[in-house]
Amino acid sequence: MEKSIEKSVDIGFARNFFSSTFLDEILKWSGIEGIRCWATTKNRTTIFDNINDGDEVLLTEKGTGCFTYYGIVIGKSQNVEFGNALWPVVGKSSWENIYFLANITNVNIDKVKLVTGLGYAENFTVPGIIKVDDKKYLNFGSISQRFEIPVFDHVAETKEEKDFSSEDIPTIGKRRAAHYKFSKKVKENYNYSCAICGINQTEFLIAGHISPWSEDHENRLNPENGICLCALHDRAFEHGYIGLTDNFTIVISPKIDKTSKLYVVLKEFENKAIYIPSVNKPHIEFLKSHRKKHSIL
Numbered sequence: 628m629e630k631s632i633e634k635s636v637d638i639g640f641a642r643n644f645f646s647s648t649f650l651d652e653i654l655k656w657s658g659i660e661g662i663r664c665w666a667t668t669k670n671r672t673t674i675f676d677n678i679n680d681g682d683e684v685l686l687t688e689k690g691t692g693c694f695t696y697y698g699i700v701i702g703k704s705q706n707v708e709f710g711n712a713l714w715p716v717v718g719k720s721s722w723e724n725i726y727f728l729a730n731i732t733n734v735n736i737d738k739v740k741l742v743t744g745l746g747y748a749e750n751f752t753v754p755g756i757i758k759v760d761d762k763k764y765l766n767f768g769s770i771s772q773r774f775e776i777p778v779f780d781h782v783a784e785t786k787e788e789k790d791f792s793s794e795d796i797p798t799i800g801k802r803r804a805a806h807y808k809f810s811k812k813v814k815e816n817y818n819y820s821c822a823i824c825g826i827n828q829t830e831f832l833i834a835g836h837i838s839p840w841s842e843d844h845e846n847r848l849n850p851e852n853g854i855c856l857c858a859l860h861d862r863a864f865e866h867g868y869i870g871l872t873d874n875f876t877i878v879i880s881p882k883i884d885k886t887s888k889l890y891v892v893l894k895e896f897e898n899k900a901i902y903i904p905s906v907n908k909p910h911i912e913f914l915k916s917h918r919k920k921h922s923i924l
Contacts, residue, residue, distance in 0.1 A: 635661025698728030817855035867921025
């Protein structure tokens with residue numbers, strides 16, 4: 628845990644084993660967490676092959692009786708040399724199936740309670756690695772939601788999606804992956820900066836929907852229905868304290884208390900144009916719908 632979960636693997640060290648393109652992609656999604664990774668041995672390749680970007684992972688420290696770390700998969704690679712260098716073994720199989728994680732979080736989840744909650748027998752012994760059956764996971768719900776673990780948008784996407792709709796797929800993990808796909812595309816369009824104030828620290832950025840996810844199924848994944856904002860401006864937009872005109876300038880809602888500190892902060896950007904991406908700029912109809920919903924203009 629100490630070498631690659633509790634702290635980041637040295638980037639210079641990792642570059643001896645992986646291409647710059649691959650590592651840059653990992654770092655793009657891991658942000659300030661750097662390179663965090665774990666591995667399985669060759670005899671666990673079947674399970675490794677079934678691990679996908681966006682999957683939730685729980686790790687345990689021997690003898691604790693608990694899962695002590697949570698993470699989300701953002702990439703994977705088979706690399707014997709890296710595994711041997713980072714986790715040298717003698718007379719045993721190499722740790723060659725590497726999966727990279729982000730959103731590393733200290734947790735304290737009792738193993739017995741978790742496995743029984745998932746539908747396994749109380750005396751079930753968790754093997755070295757297991758992938759939970761999709762049906763059991765569905766019935767249980769996502770780990771992050773069940774244990775209230777904050778989840779950030781540090782998840783890699785591997786497929787392009789031309790259909791902008793998104794069904795209410797039964798698997799929570801798949802719904803999250805779809806949202807992360809939307810999030811990645813929107814943030815890329817805005818160069819990973821808030822369209823209003825320009826903040827570019829990734830942990831403060833949110834790819835929000837203009838027409839809400841819950842109300843507009845056909846455009847859930849449409850990047851023209853998204854805008855990258857910092858946490859403050861995203862919340863202000865979501866709750867209708869600010870809106871955008873058809874010319875992409877910022878307008879403040881009349882419902883906001885003009886004596887409040889929030890008004891003072893938002894007033895700085897009133898009538899100013901937001902950053903407009905070169906592709907997938909906010910659709911005018913979504914902006915009109917947002918203004919109408921919140922009685923702005």
